[in-house]
Every structure is written in structure tokens, then in C-alpha cells.
Amino acid sequence: MMKYLKKIERALVGAMILILVLVVLLSVVELGRVLLRDLSTPPLFTLEIGQLLEIFGQFLLVLIGIELLETVKRYYTDGCVDIDVILSIALIAVARKIITVDPKDYDPLSLLGIAAVIFSLVAGYWVARRNKSNRVALDEQQDCKNENR
16 A cells, blocks of 8 residues: 555656646746846836846746755655755745835834744754755655765
8 A cells, every 4th residue: 555655646746846847937938028028118128126126036936946846856856855955945935025025014023023034044044054964754764865965
């Protein structure tokens, strides 16, 4: 029974990889479309702050997708997940939020909460990078190689 579950799990992860590749490709196409649209509107070849923030936000979204793809690919091949990669994805997502948000839209307590999340993620990332075995096996039977990327 466990043998069949492993095969099903592997097929599902493979399907997730294909879907994620499609999503990342579509995100890159959308990023290019937005960039061309913004550059072709008068005044030509200039970008306003709002347009730049939209482009940076979409760029970081593509970067998050690429990092997620790397994580799922590593899980497919090794059966392990790198903690530092997960934390870096979270940091990129928070950075994207900070870049695209207008601080006037949030109360000071919410901004302090975002700062606490950033501090926690950075501290976790620092601990994970200092630790030699930052890979977690998602299967109790599996051993992960203790190599850093």
C-alpha cells in the first residue's frame, strides 16, 4: 500500500512541477506585457512611480514562483526540503508586500507586525544558514544529504 502511495505522491509532485512551470511562464509573459504597455504609453520610455511599483511587484512574484519551483523540484528528486529556501521565499513575499504597499494605508500597529514578521524570518534564515543540516526529510525513512547549496 505504501508503495502505491509513494508512486501517487511522486506523480502529484510531478504534475505540480508542470503546472508551476506553466504559471511562471505565464507570469513572465504578463510581466513583459505590462512593461511594454507602460513603456509605450506617452511619455514614451518613461515610467511613473506607480508603474515601477507594479513592475517590481510582478518581478518579485516571478522570483517567488522560480524559488517555489526549485523547492518542489528538490522535493521531487531528493524527497527533502531546504529550510533556508522556504524562508527566502517568505522573505521575498514580504519584500514584495512592502514594496507595493502604501504605508499610509496601514495603521502603525500593522506596520510593527510586518516588521516583527521580517525580523523573525531573518532570524530564522540566519539560524538555518548557520546550521549545517538545514534539509528536512518529509519522510521518516529518508535521509537528506547534509550539503548546502
